[in-house]
Each structure stands twice: as structure tokens, then as C-alpha cells.
Amino acid sequence: xxxxxxxxxxxxxxxxxxxxxxxxxxxxxxxxxxxxxxxxxxxxxxxxxxxxxxxxxxxxxxxxxxxxxxxxxxxxxxxxxxxxxxxxxxxxxxxxxxxxxxxxxxxxxxxxxxxxxxxxxxxxxxxxxxxxxxxxxxxxxxxxxxxxxxxxxxxxxxxxxxxxxxxxxxxxxxxxxxxxxxxxxxxxxxxxxxxxxxxxxxxxxxxxxxxxxxxxxxxxxxxxxxxxxxxxxxxxxxxxxxxxxxxxxxxxxxxxxxxxxxxxxxxxxxxxxxxxxxxxxxxxxxxxxxxxxxxxxxxxxxxxxxxxxxxxxxxxxxxxxxxxxxxxxxxxxxxxxxxxxxxxxxxxxxxxxxxxxxxxxxxxxxxxx
Numbered sequence: 001x002x003x004x005x006x007x008x009x010x011x012x013x014x015x016x017x018x019x020x021x022x023x024x025x026x027x028x029x030x031x032x033x034x035x036x037x038x039x040x041x042x043x044x045x046x047x048x049x050x051x052x053x054x055x056x057x058x059x060x061x062x063x064x065x066x067x068x069x070x071x072x073x074x075x076x077x078x079x080x081x082x083x084x085x086x087x088x089x090x091x092x093x094x095x096x097x098x099x100x101x102x103x104x105x106x107x108x109x110x111x112x113x114x115x116x117x118x119x120x121x122x123x124x125x126x127x128x129x130x131x132x133x134x135x136x137x138x139x140x141x142x143x144x145x146x147x148x149x150x151x152x153x154x155x156x157x158x159x160x161x162x163x164x165x166x167x168x169x170x171x172x173x174x175x176x177x178x179x180x181x182x183x184x185x186x187x188x189x190x191x192x193x194x195x196x197x198x199x200x201x202x203x204x205x206x207x208x209x210x211x212x213x214x215x216x217x218x219x220x221x222x223x224x225x226x227x228x229x230x231x232x233x234x235x236x237x238x239x240x241x242x243x244x245x246x247x248x249x250x251x252x253x254x255x256x257x258x259x260x261x262x263x264x265x266x267x268x269x270x271x272x273x274x275x276x277x278x279x280x281x282x283x284x285x286x287x288x289x290x291x292x293x294x295x296x297x298x299x300x301x302x303x304x305x306x307x308x309x310x311x312x313x314x315x316x317x318x319x320x321x322x323x324x325x326x327x328x329x330x331x332x333x334x335x336x337x338x339x340x341x342x343x344x345x346x347x348x349x350x351x352x353x354x355x356x357x358x359x360x361x362x363x364x365x366x367x368x369x
Contacts, residue, residue: 004090006099006130006180011083014046017066018101018128020180026074027140028176030126032059033074036137039178040072042128044086044103049079049123074176076126080105087209089202093194095183100202101128104210110171111162124172125151125207129199133186135179142189143177146196150203158211158218159280161228166284222273223264225280231339231351236263239338240355243331250366258366262358266320272354275316279350282308286345302345313349320357324364328356 008019019041026039032055033039045062047053059075080103090099105123127147135143152168160167179186189195211217215224223233240259246252266272285291286299294306302309310333317329332340333352340348340355 004099005182006090006097006132007101009088009101012066014082015062015066016044016082016086016101016103017068018042018044018130020130020178022180022182023072024130024178024180025135025140026176026178027137027144028074028174029144030074030076030174030176031055033070033176034174036140037074038072039074039176041068041074042101042176042178043068043073043075044082044101044126045075045077046082047077047079051077051079074128076103076124076128076174076176078103078105078124078126079107080123085210085213087206089206089209091198091202093198096133096186096195097131097183098195098199098202099130100199100206101130102126102203102206102210104207104214106158106160106170106211106214106216108170108172109160109162109167110169111165111167113165114163124170124174125210126174127151127203127206128176128178129203130178130180131186131195131199132180132182133195134181134184135177135186135189139186139189140177140179142196143199144175146189146191146199147175147177147203149191150200151207153200154204154207154211158216159225159228160216164229165287221267222276223267225277226351229280229347231343231347233260233263235339236351236355239332239340239351240359242337243335244359250362255362258362259358262362263354266354266358266361271319272316275312275319276350276354279309279312279346282312282346283344299345302348306345309346309349312346313353316350316353317357317360320353321360321364324360325353325357328360328363329353330356332356 010017023038023040027036028034055077063070063073082103087102103126107123155167155169186195237256237260244255287296289296313329317325329352332355340352343351
């Protein structure tokens with residue numbers, strides 16, 4: 001059990017139970033206990049990954065099992081293993097204290113560009129912010145705004161994707177803001193205030209810590225980042241083999257293993273990763289209409305006057321294997337086999353260069369034996 005001035009926290013089976021020292025005023029979007037209400041308990045409950053039941057019925061069953069009052073409780077649901085993965089971050093500004101309790105699931109991302117096809121599985125970002133300050137209803141709403149803005153900022157930094165485009169969270173995220181009223185009134189709580197800055201910082205830190213326990217941590221490998229955009233290692237190898245020229249010492253079957261191993265080697269190079277990330281970011285800028293002098297419609301057509309993608313491809317291929325890499329890059333870029341034909345303007349050149357650099361290194365290694 002963890003006890004502080006703001007809460008007593010304990011785990012029971014699949015549940016995390018947060019008990020407040022006094023009844024607090026809450027504003028929440030949780031599936032049970034949402035809206036404005038007085039609250040004494042917050043429960044995080046683990047559900048199966050294939051969960052497809054009525055959330056309110058599930059919450060009532062959980063509260064009955066825990067012997068907690070429905071009218072004074074908030075219940076979050078998530079497929080994350082709550083007892084092993086919850087995160088607590090605490091901070092203070094003078095006499096005002098803030099605690100953020102979070103569970104972070106990221107396997108069903110949602111975004112503006114894929115809102116019609118979102119997955120509603122319960123892999124969820126659930127955030128509870130508790131403060132000893134006294135918050136009016138208006139200030140509670142303002143803190144919700146701060147929490148959501150901080151969450152979206154982190155998700156953007158994480159580069160979480162939804163159907164290949166930037167996500168803003170998951171499809172089932174929920175939040176609860178709880179004011180215990182034990183200290184002075186907090187008149188304003190936006191990002192320009194000390195309270196808002198502290199709240200934003202704690203939310204970001206909680207999400208960073210929680211994400212590190214998922215398959216989407218900050219700093220994950222570049223091959224993982226490509227796969228999140230629909231480009232698997234299997235796709236890269238298959239594309240490379242379409243134009244690969246075998247010979248007696250290196251037939252296609254053996255080349256397949258060599259290419260995959262070389263891909264994984266070069267992917268660990270931060271310079272290669274940096275150039276590939278640059279191509280991903282530039283595609284985002286282009287599709288957002290944020291490249292000066294070129295609207296999103298023109299960008300999507302990969303116009304002839306867009307040369308920066310070719311320059312980026314040249315940089316990757318030359319870095320990987322000099323002129324040999326460059327000639328292989330041109331071969332793949334001009335014919336666009338396999339997955340390359342499906343990629344956006346910058347990434348198609350970057351992936352062509354990656355494959356060309358890798359295949360040329362394989363050729364060179366075997367020819368020099």
C-alpha cells in the first residue's frame with residue numbers, strides 16, 4: 001500500500017484502488033462515475049484484451065466485489081495489467097500538491113485521419129489527477145484541458161501512428177480531475193500558471209514512464225517505426241529480392257538471410273535512423289500542407305519539382321556504401337518494386353536508398369571474399 005496526503009493506494013487482484021482522505025469534487029470522462037460528482041474512490045480495473053461487454057455493468061460488478069459505494073466511485077477500464085503497470089507521479093508548488101496516476105495502453109491509436117476506422121479495444125490511456133487545492137467547476141474544466149494538451153503533446157513526441165498518420169491518443173482514453181479542497185482556491189490552472197505547468201509536467205512524465213512498458217517507448221528502433229507505417233522487415237526483404245541479382249555463391253535463398261541481417265545492422269546506426277526519421281517527418285509536413293510553396297494536393301502527387309526527397313535518398317545510399325550504394329538506390333527508385341510503390345514521396349526515396357545501400361553492401365561483401 002502507498003499512502004500520501006492525497007491518497008491511499010492499494011492493489012487487489014486485477015484492480016488498483018485509490019482511496020481519498022476526504023470526499024473530493026471530481027470531473028471525469030471515465031466509463032463509470034463520469035461527469036461532475038463527489039468521489040471518495042477511484043478504481044482501475046483490468047479487463048481482457050477481447051473485452052466487449054457493457055462497461056457500466058462491469059464497473060458495478062467490480063465495485064460490488066470491492067464493497068465500494070457506486071455513488072462515490074469512479075471506475076476506469078483497461079486491458080493493461082494494472083497492478084504491474086500503473087504509474088504515479090507527484091509534485092508540489094508551495095502548499096499545493098498534485099499527484100497523477102496513470103495506466104498507459106497504446107495498441108488502439110486514434111487520430112483525425114482515421115476516426116472512421118478506429119479500434120475500440122480497451123487498450124487505453126487512463127489519467128487521474130488529484131490535488132489538495134480547491135478547484136471550481138470552471139477550473140476543473142481548465143485542468144482537463146491541460147491534461148489533454150499534455151497527453152497529445154506526448155503522443156506527438158512518441159510518433160504514435162493511426163493508419164500511418166499521426167495519432168492523438170487511443171480511442172478509449174479517459175481522465176478524472178479531483179479536487180480535495182484542503183488548501184486554498186486555485187483560481188486559474190491553464191498552461192501559463194504554476195499549477196498548470198506542474199500538472200502538465202507530471203502528466204507528460206507519467207505517460208513517458210507508462211509508454212516505456214509498452215511496445216511503443218520513446219527511442220524505439222527505426223525498423224519498429226517503419227513497421228508502424230505498414231513497412232515490415234519482411235516487406236523490405238521481399239522488395240530487395242525483386243531486383244536482387246543472384247550468382248553461384250549467393251543464391252536468392254541465401255541472399256534473403258544476408259539482406260535481413262544487413263538491414264538490422266544498418267538500422268542500429270543513429271545516422272541511418274536520423275535520415276529515415278527525417279523522411280517520415282517531411283511526409284507528415286507535406287500531407288499537412290506545411291511545406292512552403294507546395295499545397296498538400298500537389299505534394300501527394302510527388303511532383304517533379306520536389307527534389308529534396310531525391311537528395312535525402314542520395315545521402316542515405318552514399319552514407320551506406322558510397323557510389324555503389326547510390327547506383328543501387330537509383331535502380332530501386334526508378335523501378336519502385338514491392339512496398340516502395342505504395343509509399344509517400346519522401347519515404348519511397350528513403351526506403352529505396354535503404355534497400356539499395358543494404359543490397360550493395362551484401363554484393364560488396366561477397367565479391368570481396
